[in-house]
Amino acid sequence: MSSGVLIVGEVIDGGLHPTVRQLVNAAGQIDRDASLCLAVDDAFDVGALENVGVGNVILLEHPDAADDGVDGVYSLLSELVCEAVAQLEPSSVMLAKTDAGSVVSARVAARFGAGLAADCIDLAVNPSTGRVAVTRPVHGGNALAVYEFPGDGLQVVSVRPGAFEAEVADGIPEVERVDVSGVSVSGAVPVLVETVSEAGEGIPLEQADVVVSGGRGLGGPEPFENLRELCGLLNAALGASRAACDAGWIDHSHQVGLTGKSISPTTYITVGISGASQHMAGCSSARNIVAIDKDREANIFSHARYGVVGDWAKVLPAFTAAVAELD
Amino acid sequence: MLKIAVCAKQVPDTDIPPSQFKVDEDGLQVVPPAGVPPIVNGFDMNAVEAALRLRDAGVECEIVIFSVGNAFALDVMKKPLAIGADRLVLVDDEESDSLDALGTARVLAAAIEQDGGADLVLAGRQASDWDQAHVPIMLSELMSVPLVTLVRNLTMSEDGDSFEVERVAEGGCQRIECPMPAVMTVTNELGEARYANLRGIMAATRKRPETRTIADLGIGDVANDGRLAMTRLFVPVSESTVEFIEGEDEADAGRLLALRLREAKLI
């Protein structure tokens, strides 16, 4: 297969990372016969590949594959993927723009001198040039840019998680196992001393159907108590803008946005958030945005479906009280 | 003495409201609003702060800022000097506009190498213009040194031959011991850069940046080699229209909002 797209999927807890099926869908926009490769150890359950939507899966088998991240920085994973690219010679490599995917994509591109387009939200083949054209948000989401790969060299594309729906297709792929146990990381490597989990409070942002976020307009940490109360009533997750997190009013794990969490709730309620493009980058797939802000001109209102212009200190308590009375 | 290289990029100010963000679609360029000066990329200032904190903790070090670009606003690029960085190396070249991430990483690697190398290269987690987060990763690959991304705390080990790093990870953080030399990217969780005092500003005014061109670096033609080409740049339009809920006063509007959301089955 010296042409075509090679999807590099991530494995999590012996199964497929949620982005894998999104990548399969994304790859289908430019190549119907894309292959999927996964770095796996013995614990990987091949049953997870059912209905994955590609005809061909390549399992890169390495005893430490699932442990990558052991050094915290995906060195082994990068080596395994470089090995796969060298052996399989795809025309394009496609990954998710996750923490791991960022590192692996940039390492592969540097190693092979490839063109690299990151965080793409749309992929197509330009009908007039026959070349792959990708669209990605730039300048914090203020603009969109379309790129093409003009040369014949390797193309690396990373895809924004959540930008594509997950593929669901019938069938069981053909599985090819490649023994890459001889691959190792050369040179000095960092050592992971410990992983500390800092479980955020409340419902996880990514899973919530309703999210309530607060911003700089709240003026301090105390008003987040009001938001917590509202979250309790609505069974909602608590979010925040970067400004609120940087000010220390709430932990950074609650940050929504370009460099925070991406969320796609049915209802997203913002209080005192202006709607900077970097914030909107994390909630553009929220289906209904509801904003409370004292500035009628705030950008959040050009994305919102419902809005109240006013001081949160007056609007929010009445809103919360009315919510408590709904049944 | 430890040598710390900090990669810092000049970018358009990110604090302008989205309504003022304009592009020149034909020229495939961003047009900053008149009179708004550029800034040093925010995360790069966090990286400068990380270097200064190592010094505060007693690590003897030289801190050198490296930047690739053109049309530099000197008073902006001197900000790291004003808070304590020692030198500023500018690769000032028209060509830099046509560099992709790999090209930029090659230029930075060569500039750092020509300057005698570095024990630690710090960069921002991403540049706020093209939002790629690739250059430092590629730099580590080109320099064949370890990489740690998303650093929020950085100290030196007791014996002074490795770094103790805390990086932001999914659901928490990771503590990592990283050998030297290394490349690290710094995130805003580390904390904002300190303010410059008058003495620092005066000292920075007197310092001259050391400028080079790409040709000076002797790495040949690194311009993007046709790997990636932008074909379109535009500002997307939001088609959403907001329904403002109004009441007798603000509290009443809040109450009516709750009723409206329930009616629309959104809560």
Ligand SMILES: Cc1cc2nc3c(=O)[nH]c(=O)nc-3n(C[C@H](O)[C@H](O)[C@H](O)COP(=O)(O)OP(=O)(O)OC[C@H]3O[C@@H](n4cnc5c(N)ncnc54)[C@H](O)[C@@H]3O)c2cc1C
């Ligand atoms: C590279 C990069 C990445 C970034 N990533 C993120 C990210 O992931 N997430 C993120 O959120 N930001 C991010 N930012 C920051 C972003 O650009 C904005 O600075 C930030 O989102 C602003 O937060 P805010 O809306 O809370 O504050 P502001 O923009 O200051 O808005 C505050 C709002 O509160 C309103 N207000 C004030 N007082 C009241 C009151 N009494 N009642 C009601 N309303 C009131 C004001 O009218 C205003 O609209 C990033 C920036 C950069 C450069």
Ligand SMILES: Nc1ncnc2c1ncn2[C@@H]1O[C@H](COP(=O)(O)O)[C@@H](O)[C@H]1O
């Ligand atoms: N032209 C440049 N000059 C100096 N540093 C840069 C340049 N481009 C990128 N960097 C560094 O690499 C980081 C990530 O940039 P990017 O990969 O472009 O998102 C930035 O935060 C800077 O620290």
